Amino acid sequence: MDRPQGLSVRVKLTLSYAGFLMLAGVLLLATVWLFLLRYVPERAHLVPAPGSDEVPRTGVFPVRSELLDAFAPRAAAVLMFLLALGLVGGWMLAGQMLAPLTRITDAARRAGNGSLSHRIRMTGSGDEFRELSDTFDAMLDQLESHVAEQQRFAANASHELRTPLAITRTLLDVARKDPTQVQPELIERLHHVNARAIDLTEALLLLSRGDLLARDTVDLSLVAEEAAETLLPLAEQRRITLDVTGAPARTNGSAELLLRMATNLVQNAIVHNLPTDGTVTVHTEEQHGTSLLRVENTGHRLPPDLVPTLAEPFQRGTERVRTDAHAGVGLGLAIVRSIVRAHDGTLDLVAGPTGGLVVTVRFPGTT
Incomplete structure (x- = not known):
């Protein structure tokens, strides 16, 4: 069953970085508006110099509308720059942050394909990724040891079961070549070999049901x-x-x-x-x-x-x-x-x- 495809973690982190950077820029511009531009008058007020009755007629006088006209395009350009910087920088930072996770994913994929000898062996500070990597390596060690033990057990069990069966076949071949001869020793040996095979089979069955018990x-x-x-x-x-x-x-x-x-x-x-x-x-x-x-x-x-x-x-x-x-x-x-x-x-x-x-x-x- 195919799972629905969504945004990758790297894309989500990139968008998060860019979004936070844009939010910080908007808040900074809002602060400029609240604490600076709002106190600039809409019209120029000409104030005479102290001790003089003459009203000055020349000079540069700031007006809020003119400041906004000059400030708004530049503020928009800064926000676009922050957006581009957030996307590019966020993509690079997210890739760097998720690089250890990529190594862990690759190791998990190899383990899923049957390769249990690969280890991550991540170095660096003891952060969450390092802890996850060490835990995963420890799990692979246990799995490899368990699989190797099961393989040895299967090989040895096959060998042990083959031995009494081969002996039985040899004894029966001898008896078939000379059916007229009474061979009580042959019957006794067959009985002993058969009992050994039964004991081995019962032991294997007991090992297989070791975890299935009523307490x-x-x-x-x-x-x-x-x-x-x-x-x-x-x-x-x-x-x-x-x-x-x-x-x-x-x-x-x-x-x-x-x-x-x-x-x-x-x-x-x-x-x-x-x-x-x-x-x-x-x-x-x-x-x-x-x-x-x-x-x-x-x-x-x-x-x-x-x-x-x-x-x-x-x-x-x-x-x-x-x-x-x-x-x-x-x-x-x-x-x-x-x-x-x-x-x-x-x-x-x-x-x-x-x-x-x-x-x-x-x-x-x-x-």
Whole structure:
């Protein structure tokens, strides 16, 4: 739908400048009339000199009509000059004033066409245009980062989904070449690959609906206890001590998603731990108006550059890769981060001083 075309901002500013300049000229001329010309008589009055009875007959005597005849054309010429000066000067000043806006518009047009790498980087004084430019650059930074993250996620998801499908096709090709041979191992492997593909698909669906949730009052301490109870057999199997401490910590959110978040954190802490005799501590509390959930475990020392990437989708550190049934699909902490964002919370990952990982989640407390 075509929008009606109107005067540009530059034209409006030019007309405004010229109009104000003309108004100032008219006011100046009106002042001359009010305080000068109105006191000039219509006719010449001959006044004799003091002490003399003779009336002077010669000299130049100002008359209002004659002054007006001489003044009016020149005043009109001055007003025309002011009008021309206002239009030309206003056009130049408006162009200079709107130049930063032109740069911002050009950057917005490029962003609309898909180019998010361009930045305005306006210099000069911190006026309104500079503030708008800096805000726009910050928005482009966030958009570029978000788009890059989504592209990496799509590429990694495609790769991860392709892997089990390719394995399944290879196994089926082997079975088709030898249909008479009973292959219980093949069936078991197909079952394992299919379960992995289902887990990955469910994780992707959960990430896609992270922002669509019904909010209710949830106690993080109860969520932590339920997650720990569910994963206690896994902890006992690995000879991991699982301990839940703390006090009630209430927040508003989805009980289902918060339980999934806590389950992922506890399972991650159990799986990526010492081979035996490790510990996992889950702690909840209310702190300065926020509800806190902290999961801490023992384990190998983590490289400092690895920790910030652990919440990225499909990112697995070399020391954290598992080859057993709980290897996962690399989305555990990514799902946690998605759920935390959907609940307006914060996620902090810190390497333990002696090894392991400390994960702290903070949510707004209930009002």
